Amino acid sequence: MSKIICYCLLFIALGFSACQENPKAVEQKKPRIFPEYSEALDEIIRSKEGVIRGIDLNSKADVITKSETKPPSEVAHDYLYFEYTIDSITNYSVAYNLQKDSLDEVEVQINCNDLDLSARLFTDLKTYYEKKLPNPTEDKGFVVYNCFEGQRKPFVVSLTDNSSPNKGIINLLIYRDK
Numbered sequence: 001m002s003k004i005i006c007y008c009l010l011f012i013a014l015g016f017s018a019c020q021e022n023p024k025a026v027e028q029k030k031p032r033i034f035p036e037y038s039e040a041l042d043e044i045i046r047s048k049e050g051v052i053r054g055i056d057l058n059s060k061a062d063v064i065t066k067s068e069t070k071p072p073s074e075v076a077h078d079y080l081y082f083e084y085t086i087d088s089i090t091n092y093s094v095a096y097n098l099q100k101d102s103l104d105e106v107e108v109q110i111n112c113n114d115l116d117l118s119a120r121l122f123t124d125l126k127t128y129y130e131k132k133l134p135n136p137t138e139d140k141g142f143v144v145y146n147c148f149e150g151q152r153k154p155f156v157v158s159l160t161d162n163s164s165p166n167k168g169i170i171n172l173l174i175y176r177d178k
């Protein structure tokens with residue numbers, strides 16, 4: 001009889017433990033950095049600080065590697081290369097060219113399989129840099145922004161839409177004005 005009571009209590013305890021609801025992890029959305037633009041700009045530009053990704057020209061290699069979210073895909077003398085995937089249709093790469101451990105040039109290439117999204121990203125990048133560096137010049141598909149203001153050393157931001165009929169390709173080049 002005591003075995004029956006023990007088994008009954010065991011089944012009741014198992015029943016209660018099976019009914020317990022485990023709290024589900026709620027995925028928190030990160031606050032937007034640039035809510036007025038496409039979400040992809042939050043990933044590509046990353047910060048309102050610096051020229052791009054929270055980095056300014058003349059930064060050292062260790063500052064760059066600390067600001068990136070993963071190790072570089074390629075490393076060479078005075079060169080760091082990173083590849084990222086935003087979603088199933090959009091990816092981008094960032095190449096940092098240094099001169100004597102001082103950032104001299106940043107090349108970003110954005111690839112997108114959706115031409116409408118690619119056009120929107122290009123427009124968003126144009127608008128972002130127009131607000132940051134006014135008075136751009138446009139010539140033959142290039143949009144060029146020059147910075148000669150304030151304490152910063154002069155630099156140039158060049159934005160190009162090199163899309164083909166079936167793939168969006170946007171190139172962004174930031175370099176010291178010599």
